[in-house]
Amino acid sequence: MSGHSRHLPADERRAATVEAVVDLAAEQNPSDITTTAIAQRMGLTQGALFRHFPTKDAILQAVMSWVTERLMARVDKAAEGATSPLAALEAIFKTHIDFVAEHTGVPRMLFGELQRPGETLPKQMVQTLTRQYGERLRRLLEAGKARSELHSELDVDAAVVLFIGTIQGLVMQSLLAGDVARIRRDAPAVFAIYLRGITHTR
Amino acid sequence: MSGHSRHLPADERRAATVEAVVDLAAEQNPSDITTTAIAQRMGLTQGALFRHFPTKDAILQAVMSWVTERLMARVDKAAEGATSPLAALEAIFKTHIDFVAEHTGVPRMLFGELQRPGETLPKQMVQTLTRQYGERLRRLLEAGKARSELHSELDVDAAVVLFIGTIQGLVMQSLLAGDVARIRRDAPAVFAIYLRGITHTR
DNA sequence: TAAACTAGTAATAGATTACTCACTTTTTGG
């Protein structure tokens, strides 16, 4: 092949589309991303997108699928190496923060999808993702209680909600400051408070 | 006056407009609220809105102003009655949760405004609100440290971020479950973890 | 090499959006 092949195979275009959406979501309100903006970012005309996806929702669906795979794979890998439930929780948190710092638009997209009325497919995928994620956390928290790493009266469901809220709070803080780097910088101190809230009395 | 007076004075219409937006925000994605939907909710035609507001952003601005006044007034009042910084924090949290439970759309609106690119006036008002709010919290947290109600190594800024994240997490949870009542129900357990995270060693 | 397939363009349809304006109805003050 000699140089610029304008035509790419379908699966590569689909992957590039997802990437374009994730990138755009970092720069603007995710719910304001238009098919024109996506195509422009990819160097295509708007109509070309609909060769690979039947609807815009199908694009969002592909993005959610991408997020679920990548995030869960990284989280699972991080938890694997840990020697205790508590260490696993901390590793997951760090991994999640890294993921969010790399793709600032993603948590905002998820939150945005959840706000849509009705039962759209992308929304259902977010619900599935958080259910899976919450289940992982719940197991670790239960295990931590069994080992007395966590305090005995800990409400596990509440701890799951606060774990996610911790990240959500950091995202909001970075929006307020207009500074994405804040997420990584402030994460340790915020997690320290969370940890103190769930661990066994010292 | 014998019954249905169709024309209302301007200030009452402005107040009714804000109320309509807040109500609508509870039912749908705040960033998808149209001027048509607002007018319909008020029993007016869409054009009538622009007798009282020059632009849609001016409406949002009025909503943000309403939120700031109401929320800060309630928060201040709640803190007044408290006998200690820690008690004040808990009272503020409870009050904030009550406010959010009554107006589920509000926190989602604020978050949505923060995501808009550029420096819109409504966005700046949200930033001002959270700055004021954060300042109140910071003072209380510092006072709590001085009294040794909170542990001495506590990172106050992180505690502020997590305080807001706690509420944000509860909002997200209610979206996931599609059940607004969850916020009130789950709030105490979540706050208990937060409290344990910031208080002096037992 | 001809036929079929794949990936793209450019134009445009159809819906929705915020906003405007000429005109009508209601309220109000001298």
Next chain:
DNA sequence: CCAAAAAGTGAGTAATCTATTACTAGTTTA
């Protein structure tokens, strides 16, 4: 009580958004 001001109507406009379609140019395949 009546004229002016305030409030509301309803039709329309320009812009924008998703999706469709007729058509073109490369690439496989038979």
